[in-house]
Amino acid sequence: TPVIEFRGVGLTYPGPPAVAALHPCDLRIGCGEFVTVVGPSGSGKSTLLNIAGLLDTPTQGTYLLDGIDTKAISASHLAALRGQRVGFVFQAFHLLPHRTAQENVELAMVYQSIARRQRRVRAAAVLERVGLAHRVAALPTQLSGGERQRVAVARALVAEPSLLLCDEPTGNLDSATAAAVLDLLDGLHREGMTVVVITHDPQVAAHGQRTVTIRDGVLTDPGQGRVVV
Numbered sequence: 601t602p603v604i605e606f607r608g609v610g611l612t613y614p615g616p617p618a619v620a621a622l623h624p625c626d627l628r629i630g631c632g633e634f635v636t637v638v639g640p641s642g643s644g645k646s647t648l649l650n651i652a653g654l655l656d657t658p659t660q661g662t663y664l665l666d667g668i669d670t671k672a673i674s675a676s677h678l679a680a681l682r683g684q685r686v687g688f689v690f691q692a693f694h695l696l697p698h699r700t701a702q703e704n705v706e707l708a709m710v711y712q713s714i715a716r717r718q719r720r721v722r723a724a725a726v727l728e729r730v731g732l733a734h735r736v737a738a739l740p741t742q743l744s745g746g747e748r749q750r751v752a753v754a755r756a757l758v759a760e761p762s763l764l765l766c767d768e769p770t771g772n773l774d775s776a777t778a779a780a781v782l783d784l785l786d787g788l789h790r791e792g793m794t795v796v797v798i799t800h801d802p803q804v805a806a807h808g809q810r811t812v813t814i815r816d817g818v819l820t821d822p823g824q825g826r827v828v829v
C-alpha cells in the first residue's frame with residue numbers, strides 16, 4: 601500500500617475568482633520513499649502538502665493515506681489520523697517560544713494517550729536522534745536556526761508518523777546549516793521514513809529519489825528515477 605495515493609486529486613478555491621490551485625492529478629508515494637516537490641512560488645506546492653497532510657480537503661478526486669480513504673471518515677477521525685500518521689516541518693519552525701526544546705517535543709504527544717513519564721522518555725530519545733541531547737533544556741531563542749529546525753524535526757517524529765512532510769525546511773537557513781538539516785532528513789529516509797520535501801531550490805530537490813514538479817497547479821511526476829537538475 602502506498603503511503604500517499606492521489607486519484608484525480610485536485611483543489612479549486614471557490615473564490616470568486618475561483619483558483620485552480622491544484623489541477624486533478626495522480627500521485628503515488630510508497631513507504632520509505634524520499635520525494636521532493638519543486639515549483640515556483642504560487643504553483644500549488646503548499647496546496648499539495650496541505651492535502652497530503654490532511655490540513656485541506658481536495659475538491660476533486662480521492663486521497664488515500666496508508667490505504668485509508670480520507671473522504672470516508674469524519675473530521676475528528678481525520679484529525680486523529682493526522683496526529684498519528686503525519687509529521688510536519690515548516691520553514692518558520694513554529695516552536696513555542698517560552699517552552700524548552702524538550703517541552704516543545706513533549707507537547708506534540710499531549711493529545712495522545714501516552715503517560716507523562718513516557719512522553720518525557722520519548723522526547724529525550726528523539727532529541728538525541730537529531731543530535732540535540734545536550735540542548736534539551738534550551739529555549740528556542742537560545743538555539744541556532746539549525747538547532748531550531750532539528751527540534752522541529754524531533755517534534756514531527758515523536759508520534760512515530762508514517763509520513764514526514766516538510767515545507768521549505770531549509771528556507772530560513774544558511775547553506776551550511778541547511779546541508780546539516782538535509783543530512784538529517786537523508787538519514788531518516790535511510791532508516792525507512794517516508795519523506796516529502798517541498799522546495800523551490802533545485803539543490804534541495806536533488807536530495808529526493810524522485811522529484812515531482814508543479815507549475816501553475818499542474819503536477820508532473822516522472823514516475824521513478826532521480827531527476828537530474
Ligand code: ADP
Nearest residue numbers: 613619621639640641642643644645646647648
Ligand atoms: P506555493 O506553495 O507553490 O507557493 P500555493 O499552494 O500556496 O503555492 O498556492 C497555489 C495557488 O493557490 C496560488 O495561486 C495561490 O494564490 C492560491 N491560493 C492559496 N491559498 C488560497 C486560498 N486560501 N484562497 C484562494 N487562493 C489561494
Ligand code: ADP
Nearest residue numbers: 735740741742743744745746747748776777780
Ligand atoms: P548550527 O550549525 O546548528 O546552526 P551553530 O554552530 O550555528 O549551530 O551554533 C552553535 C551554538 O551557537 C548553538 O548551540 C547556539 O547556542 C549558538 N547560536 C548560534 N546561532 C545562534 C542564534 N542565531 N541565536 C542564538 N544562539 C545561536
